[in-house]
Amino acid sequence: MTPQFPIISVYNDGIEIFEDESHLASATVLAVLKGEKDSKAYDGNGKKWNYKLVSSKVKDNFLTRVLANTVYNPIVKVHPKWSKSSDFDIHELKTIVQHCIDNDDDVLTQFVDAKTLKQHIANSPAFEDVYNVLKKYSFEVDEDELFGNKE
Known part of the structure; x- marks a missing residue:
C-alpha cells in the first residue's frame, strides 16, 4: 500500500x-x-x-x-x-505547512517572504492548491514569472 x-x-x-x-x-x-x-x-x-x-x-x-x-x-x-x-483534513495540512514555514531556514522562503507564502497557503482550499503553492514559490520557481522580469 x-x-x-x-x-x-x-x-x-x-x-x-x-x-x-x-x-x-x-x-x-x-x-x-x-x-x-x-x-x-x-x-x-x-x-x-x-x-x-x-x-x-x-x-x-x-x-x-x-x-x-x-x-x-x-x-x-x-x-x-x-x-x-x-x-487528515486540509486545516491540519495547512497548519503543519505554516509551522514549517515559521521554522524555515531560508529554503521555503528563498524566493518569497514567509508572510506571503503563509498567506497563499492560508488561502488554499484543497491539497492540490497547497501542493501547487509550494511548487510555485519554493520548489520549481520561475523567477521571471515570480518577479515580473519578462522581456
Missing part, C-alpha cells in the same frame, strides 16, 4: 514535494541511518503516511555511523517503506 502521488513530505520541520515515488530512490547513508522517524507524507486522497527509507547497502554499525557523520556519506539506492497513519 502506497500513497497517491504527488505528496507533501514533512520531516524535521522541513518540507519536500514529490511528484512520484522515483524521487525517493536515493538518499545519503546518514538519511537511511537516522531513519527519519518523523517522516510523514500527505497525499491528495486525504491520507497521512509514515515512511522510512531503507537500503540493503547500509549496515547500521558504529563505523558506518562515524563515517556518515564525518567524512564519508555517499548516496545509495533506497526505497520507501510506507505505513498508513490516518486521514
